[in-house]
Amino acid sequence: MKPMNHRSLILFLCLWGMFTLLQPARAETRPPFDHGMSHKDDLSDSAGIRMAGLLDKLLDPESKERKILEGATTVLSATGDMDYKSERTIGESLALEGFRRYGLPVENPELQRYINLVGHAVARNSQRPGIPYVFVVVDSPLQNAFSCPGGIIFVSKGLIDTIQNESQLACVLAHEVGHVGHKHALKSIQRAKFFKGVGKITAATMEGEKGEQFESMIGDLQNVLFDKGLDQNMEFEADQTAMETAYRTGYDPQGMIQVLERLREIESKAKKKGSWFSTHPPLTDRIQKCRKSLNRYPDADELSQGKNRFQARVR
Amino acid sequence: MDRAFVHPGPWENTLWVSSEGAKLKSDNTAMSDTVKTLPLGMEVSVLRSRDRWHYIRTPAGEEGWMYRGRLSDTPPEMEAEGQGEDLFAGLGGNGIGSDEASTSRSIRGLSKETETYADHQNTPAKYRQALDQVLTMTISDKELQKFLKSGRIGEYAN
Numbered sequence: 221m222k223p224m225n226h227r228s229l230i231l232f233l234c235l236w237g238m239f240t241l242l243q244p245a246r247a248e249t250r251p252p253f254d255h256g257m258s259h260k261d262d263l264s265d266s267a268g269i270r271m272a273g274l275l276d277k278l279l280d281p282e283s284k285e286r287k288i289l290e291g292a293t294t295v296l297s298a299t300g301d302m303d304y305k306s307e308r309t310i311g312e313s314l315a316l317e318g319f320r321r322y323g324l325p326v327e328n329p330e331l332q333r334y335i336n337l338v339g340h341a342v343a344r345n346s347q348r349p350g351i352p353y354v355f356v357v358v359d360s361p362l363q364n365a366f367s368c369p370g371g372i373i374f375v376s377k378g379l380i381d382t383i384q385n386e387s388q389l390a391c392v393l394a395h396e397v398g399h400v401g402h403k404h405a406l407k408s409i410q411r412a413k414f415f416k417g418v419g420k421i422t423a424a425t426m427e428g429e430k431g432e433q434f435e436s437m438i439g440d441l442q443n444v445l446f447d448k449g450l451d452q453n454m455e456f457e458a459d460q461t462a463m464e465t466a467y468r469t470g471y472d473p474q475g476m477i478q479v480l481e482r483l484r485e486i487e488s489k490a491k492k493k494g495s496w497f498s499t500h501p502p503l504t505d506r507i508q509k510c511r512k513s514l515n516r517y518p519d520a521d522e523l524s525q526g527k528n529r530f531q532a533r534v535r
Numbered sequence: 536m537d538r539a540f541v542h543p544g545p546w547e548n549t550l551w552v553s554s555e556g557a558k559l560k561s562d563n564t565a566m567s568d569t570v571k572t573l574p575l576g577m578e579v580s581v582l583r584s585r586d587r588w589h590y591i592r593t594p595a596g597e598e599g600w601m602y603r604g605r606l607s608d609t610p611p612e613m614e615a616e617g618q619g620e621d622l623f624a625g626l627g628g629n630g631i632g633s634d635e636a637s638t639s640r641s642i643r644g645l646s647k648e649t650e651t652y653a654d655h656q657n658t659p660a661k662y663r664q665a666l667d668q669v670l671t672m673t674i675s676d677k678e679l680q681k682f683l684k685s686g687r688i689g690e691y692a693n
Contacts, residue, residue, distance in 0.1 A: 312649040344555040468604035470689025
């Protein structure tokens with residue numbers, strides 16, 4: 221069994237200490253204004269005894285307390301505490317499955333460069349600008365875009381063909397960059413078995429039982445990102461983040477609303493499975509929420525839409 | 536909650552550099568001289584604002600103009616020290632380097648761990664090669680600035 225790390229122990233002791241100190245007040249019937257010294261001393265003694273007992277239990281690998289703590293550290297290590305290299309390995313593995321599912325990159329170096337230029341322009345103004353991002357257009361007729369942890373962003377040719385100008389493209393890419401910044405995909409697998417006892421992903425954790433658990437986790441992620449979709453609130457959050465990021469960069473944030481409206485127009489005729497239509501919340505809800513936040517951008521109309529350049533580089 | 540723009544008044548004049556490659560300019564135009572490129576996360580004081588630009592002062596006392604989109608009212612998320620080691624081509628430490636390097640940051644192909652995953656999954660070579668190629672894409676700061684300028688985006692709008 222993996223030894224507890226220092227930070228986890230401190231966290232647990234703090235939580236347990238608070239719990240222990242509150243216990244007598246809940247359990248005993250006390251006069252409402254009795255704050256006498258002798259009673260406080262009783263509480264301290266009681267808390268000390270409990271703390272000593274707790275330490276014994278934490279050292280026992282089979283104890284209930286130890287198992288609770290390990291569960292808590294699983295959640296911590298799987299989300300905010302994960303090192304970038306581990307996050308990137310998850311992202312790369314998922315990206316391989318992305319190509320398998322949605323096809324290879326479109327063989328058009330100019331288009332790929334253009335997408336990367338717009339993508340980098342927004343990523344450097346995103347909430348997580350300090351990691352490397354790459355953007356790729358894949359040869360799929362479905363309208364879809366998704367992001368792999370660590371910053372690998374996929375956009376389908378079908379979605380690019382639906383978009384009408386550069387600000388709309390910037391908003392779509394900023395939406396995906398937003399998912400990476402908020403670590404939404406990672407949060408969706410934070411309780412995966414793989415993370416039990418694993419602090420970071422290494423060559424050793426890719427083999428044997430752990431390796432199988434890693435592969436199963438990537439399977440779960442595919443299910444979330446390619447079929448089921450992320451939690452609706454995560455999608456709404458990514459929409460809001462996209463508008464903010466596009467605006468900061470100098471693009472019209474209304475591009476987000478325009479692209480959602482465009483998708484709504486073609487929804488009845490579009491293939492749903494594996495597309496933004498099936499993996500994202502209803503378009504009307506998204507449009508409504510984006511419209512509500514427009515008052516944050518009073519000069520949105522004056523910002524760039526980039527229609528001419530988009531048409532020249534993409535069509 | 537997302538970071539938001541602020542139009543600082545006398546009661547609210549602290550902002551954070553929240554973009555990679557944020558340039559402090561000698562005037563409120565992108566074409567003016569660059570005084571310095573400020574690091575991500577630096578706390579600055581806003582002395583006044585004009586159009587979409589703020590006149591700011593750094594903790595070291597340097598003053599100049601910065602486009603509003605490079606600043607926000609909360610600190611940006613910083614990657615933990617050392618996390619980027621061995622990952623960022625041409626960079627050292629945590630991978631947060633100079634402005635020149637910041638946008639050309641890239642990953643050197645598939646990691647050893649991803650290769651192991653691909654072996655276990657019998658991933659066809661064409662998908663591995665595709666990802667390998669995608670990961671080597673780099674965009675230099677110079678190319679990005681040229682792109683923004685030609686599109687009249689952000690600080691290049693006027």
